[in-house]
Amino acid sequence: MPVPTRRNLNHPAAGTATAAGLSESTSIAGTPDDPLPRGDDPRRDPSPEQPLSLRFPDGFGWGAATSAYQIEGATKEDGRGESIWDTFSHTPGRTRGGDTGDVAIDHYHRYLADLDLMRELGLRTYRFSISWPRVQADGTGQPNQRGLDFYRRLVAGLHERGIEPMATLFHWDLPQALQDLGGWESREVAYRFADYADAVFRALGADVPVWLTINEPKTVVQNGYIHGHHAPGRRGDEPAAYLVAHHLQLAHGLAVQALRATGNGGRIGPALNLHPCYPADDSAAAREATALYDGYENRLYLDSILTGAYPVDVLADLGPHSRMVNAIRDGDLAVISAPVDLLAVQYYTPIYVTGDGGAVRKWPTSEADWQQIYPDGMYDTLTRVTRDYGRIPLTVTENGLPTPDVLGADGTIDDAGRVTFLRDHLAAAHRAIADGVPLESYHVWSLLDNFEWAEGYEQRWGLIHVDYPTQRRTFKRSAHWYRRVIASNTVQ
Secondary structure (H helix, E strand, C coil), rough: CCCCCCCCCCCCCCCCCCCCCCECCCCCCCCCCCCCCCCCCCCCCCCCCCCCEECCCCCCCCEEECCCHHHCCCCCCCCCCCCCCHHHHHCCCHHHHCCCCCCCCHHHHHHHHHHHHHHHHHHEEEEEECCHHHCCCCCCCCCCCHHHHHHHHHHHHHCCCCCCCEEECCCCCCCCHHHCHHHHHHHHHHHHHHHHHHHHHHHHHHHEEEEEEEEEEHHHHHHHECCCCCCCCCCCCHHHHHHHHHHHHHHHHHHHHHHHHHHHEEEEEEEEECCCCEEECCCCCHHHHHHHHHHHHHHHHHHHHHHHEHHEEEEEHHHCCCCCCCCHCCCCCHHHHHCCCCCEEECCCEEEECCCCCCCCCCCCCCCCCECCCCHHHHHHHHHHHHHCCCCCCCCEEECCCCCEEEEECCCCCCHHHHHHHHHHHHHHHHHHHHHCCEEEEEEEECCCCCHHHHHCCCCCCCCEEEECCCCEECCCHHHCCCCCCHHECCC
């Protein structure tokens, strides 16, 4: 999960950008006169009483999500190379307790048992990620057959159990060898990513019906280069951060083109974590600051991918001498906006923006202190995408929270807070569907407790409890509840 951070917006705009690819869009959550209804009143009860039964459309895709570095382990086996997260987690002081993903939850060796748990849960779709350094140890060249074979076995096992695979190409584990060459600051890495994507597409082919390109580019930008919470751990380097944003999106577009070139017919799109931004008060200053904040949080990624233009206000704020603005070449925005088949939306928290460009809390937080629990933000996010960008098919690929597990004397594990959270957010998603949003599927984050990035193993986000010393898996109360939701296609 990401730790939301932001660019410091409390400063004057830095001139007017003149680079190619500008968007005039300044639409944000909370603007009036929208064709779709919204639920953005911050005074609303975030957990209103819901009807007893909310039935979802027939064929709705009920799923769960994971990522490679958080679950696989086996970091030095079968030809896998080193990733930036191996380097980061082994650097003293970077992760809570010095935890690493060396073993994680040992999914690499236990994937068959985990597949059986998915079948027992009733999943219809499973979103996972492919480890780039497991496929190409140094991020280039001939793919590692042993790495590809692992994912072939995983995909085959999903099909055998009636579960649709949804594969993410990049969930933050950049090969360290490419970081040593400049990482995402280097335009060349975007082309290396396209080569890697092509190798994976050709190896797995039509067996994966849905592909996601880049997971949460914003988190790489903000947490990797501004606040240093994530690999590669840079702090305060905004010039590099937004250059990285451009190259990540270029990599996305090149991967879309690579899939089309294979002719295998799979669907493809990006996975974006979207944070609805609301003014913290009714002042004009707060509304103005919110517009720019939304530009950095959402439109920088949505506009470029879905309209082929970067937002004018963001580029103007960055200034004409920014590394990002000067990195945009003719044709880049056409590549970035190569037509996609769907958009993956990840929702965790709203942001309330003050007149000076800061942010304040309006709602209770989870164990992750950055996460305000506000289910209506799910509704606002989904309806905003449809309203502003048209009826592109949507899938929710992450939504969840960390919450304490209460261990019963009989071995049961109660996580009542997660059940309430999921029920309320699914009710918001149901309301969005009723109001015209083309939402196809929903994936809980996460299927299993796992390595939670800089937080190590302290926070538990899973439906399934993992006892790390023994690797024993146990369904929590939320897993039993979610299984009933899937079986009935109804939230109660």
